Amino acid sequence: RSRLQGSLGRSGAMKLPVIISAGGYIEGKDLCASGIGSALEMPRVGAQVFGDHPRVYDFAVPVALASFLLTAAVSLPHLRRLCCVRKRVLRRRARMFSVVASAPMVISLFKFSSVIMPRLWKVLFLGAAIYEVIAFWTFMRLICNMVMDDDVDNSDARVLKELQEGAPSKFWAVPPFACCFKPLVPARKFAERDFVAVRFLMWQFVIITPLVALADWSEAIGEESHFKVQKVEVLSLVLAMYALFCLLDATSERLHAYHSHSKFWTIKGIFIANTFTFRITSMLVEKDLRVGEACYSREAMASAWAGMVTSALALPLAALSRHAYPLEECVDGAAGSTSESDGENNLQQDGDGSPSRGHGPDLEARLVE
16 A cells, blocks of 8 residues: 555646556546656556556557558558659659558558557657648649649649639538538639638648647646647648638549549548547546556547547548559649550550640650650
8 A cells, every 4th residue: 555655646646536446557537747757657668568558458559550550551552653653654743642642551650659659649649740731731732733734833823823714613612611501602713812711721720730739749738728729720620621622622623533532531531530539539538547657648548549440440541542542643644544554545646656635745845855
């Protein structure tokens, strides 16, 4: 009893009452220390996997491991094709494909790592948040790249000009906010102010998401403010998705052959799972748990539950990613074709060996080069 009281006293933050389970585990609210140094109370990888630990890790470790390995088996061959292909490929688009198509595998890796390394779960969540920002911004630039069908000049001025020449649409009446108002909104052409609004909604996500993750990691804010900041993070993610929905609707006619909505579902699905599963499990797990000298905070155990669920959801999204980001769409001049061989046949359909109609002089110059 005295040794147990001494162990509890070192945490410096325990509030009664606590519950001592049959296995000798101690459960209670605010049982673990807070702050950046609190991670040192959690075990290292070897002790975490092979030693005593909360029951959640009995399920989370094998499920997260199996899900990550299967997700990597699905994603890695496809990513290798995108990165290593040499013949007649739009290099910039292939790189953007690689960044966005790897989202399920990258998030699954972060989640699996947070399960087996609870000491680093906050740092890993910060890394996942930074990757989310990069992937969202890359996806917006990818849409602009496909609108131009040009891997050299994708300046905002040229993209805006192409969008303004498109057919009128009700691009602001889209999910998740305004889809119900579509019958009431008149169709119009995309204007410069719309492009500025889309970029603003993306920039707020780029700034807010890492800041919230950094605040979570440092515990610089109180618990009451913490829940408010979490709501801001969710709202920021939803606004960024709304901006991308608007851009996809404005380009839907031009990018119909590229299956742009399937591309968006890949990153949208994994990032929604990444954000909402942790928010939900954080509300369900209410108490810290001390196992011997190690103390597992409720947030760490919530991250284990969330990591298990998100890793499992990453597997079907990785399969969708293979379909949504095919290498054939990176073949120079293959817009609208369904395979690389189709693109080659179109290039050879003129008897004199010149590119077929619709590909333009830029393509011919690049092929000659």
